[in-house]
Amino acid sequence: MALDAVFREQWGRVLATLVGMLGDIELAEDAAAEAFAIAAERWPRDGEPANPTGWLVTTARNRAVDQLRRRQVLDRKTKLLARDIETGPPPPEAPMDENATIPDERLELIFTCCHPALALEAQVALTLRTLGGLSTDEIALAFLVPFDTMSKRLTRAKHKIHDARIPFAVPPDHQLPDRLSAVLTVVYLIFNQGWGGGRVDLAAEAIHLGRALAGLMPDEPEVLALLALMLLHDARKQGRLRDGEIVPLDEQDRALWDRRQIDEGRALLQRAIVRGSNGPHLIQAAIADLYLQEPRDWRQIAALYETLAGLTGSPVVEMNRAIAVAEIHGPEAGLSILDGLDLDHYRYFHSTRADLLRRAGRTAEAHAAYERARAQAQTEAERRFLTTRLAETTP
Amino acid sequence: MQYALLAYSPAEEEGDRAARPISEGLAGLLDRPGVTGWARLHADESATTLRNADGRTLLTDGPFIDSKEYLAGLILIEADDLDGALLIAEQLLQETRPGTSIEVRPILSEHFRGA
Secondary structure (H helix, E strand, O other), X not given: OOHHHHHHHHHHHHHHHHHHHHOOHHHHHHHHHHHHHHHHHHHHXXXXXXXXXXXXXXXXHHHHHHHHHHHHHHHHHHHHHOOOOOOOOOOOOXXXXXXXXXXXXXXXXXXXXXXXXXXXXXXXXXXHHHXXXXXXXXXXXXXXXXXXXXXXXXXXXXXXHHHOOOOOOOOOOOXXXXXXXXXXXXXXXXXXXXXXXXXXXXXXXXXXXXXXXHHHOXXXXXXXXXXXXXXXXXOOHHHHEEOOEEOOHHHOOHHHOOHHHHHHHHHHHHHHHHOOXXXXXXXXXXXXXXXXXXXXXXXXXXXXXXXXXXXXXXXXXXXXXXXXXXXXXXXXXHHHHHOOOOOOOOHHXXXXXXXXXXXXXXXXXXXXXXXXXXXXXXXXXXXXXXXXXXXXOOO | OEEEEEEEEEOOOXXXXXXXXXXXXXXXXXXXXXXXXXXXXXXHHHOXXXXXXXXXXXXXXXXXXOOOEEEEEEXXXXXXXXXXXXXXXXXXXXXXOOOOEEXXXXXXXXXXXXX
């Protein structure tokens, strides 16, 4: 494996272990960065150690202890100046064997990063930084915010974790469902962000996180369902664009879909169903699976959207139900659902509405709706697709 | 670890806050060992605010922040971590009037002299 790939694999593991040892994300992050820099220099020359995780953790830990000692000396000097003889706690001295088995504490870390006491945007950024190993630069680029803004957001979150003592722990059973759902929300948000732009492959990042979670919590049906959902969506990635143009689902070349990923997604979906889940991610994964099948079972899709809308109360889900209903009962039936939704700010609302209006023969209204959709489009491909539709509906 | 819970309550519609006793439920929670101190404050009409304006002291009638909610009390607690503090805050919140908010803040340093 290339060194880059090894590092990406190791970063989350190593950092999580260090946070557990040192009790401070910032200190752990600095120490991990130093250890990875040393590895980048030594491993190509001396060869990769037998236990890379152990090597990285030991090296980083030693750096952190040095750092703590320096701080303490400084602290002591400052205190002496203030004529204060109080001394801080001694630095950790426990010897460490780099061949010892390193416990995987990534779950603890992800529950810290996705703690509801942190703002959602901070949870997302922190998860990508700590578990995904993305640089602040890359995260800033992915979310289209200036580097300084993202850097401050991360620093503030890390300070709050430290100062307010947000626990580094997997929540107890009575809190687990709520807190796990917060974690899954963050991962799915990262995935969806990855669909629009393609600046940084966030979809791949989210799937990577999803796999790690599924490995750590193999019996949590919603964890399995989320991974299934992401894999089933992502499997169509190659078919979704042709020469940079958006291809509607029905016109996609199915040979371009990732068969292996679809099979893996379906197997995960089955595992989640067997474990008795009826959570929102399971329903979405089941819908994603139905979309891949030909002919499409619109009645079942509409019914699942109805269940999902009952769970989430989301108008976007209602919008998707309208699409399915339009397939069963015609475009006017879909439009009457859309009329009741407050989704004016949502870019896909206008393109969905425009499409149904066009199929209902209400061309002038369709044209106006395509105009609104294009005004809100976020990628060039979307804009070109809508421009074509606009030309087709020009009265 | 010590946390301060700052309770903000909506203005009283009617009745005298001072004449209303602490509810039994709230009193029970305040008696628990995790609670290291608490103070219930008079309504904000009783407040006087001093401001340091370039070394000169300005005195005004009323609370520092004029809003629909006012600082009604503060409770000092000891908890293992933020989750522990949030749990206590949530239990206290259940015993307050609707519309009350509790802000949880970690304490940087403290000194309690005791009554």
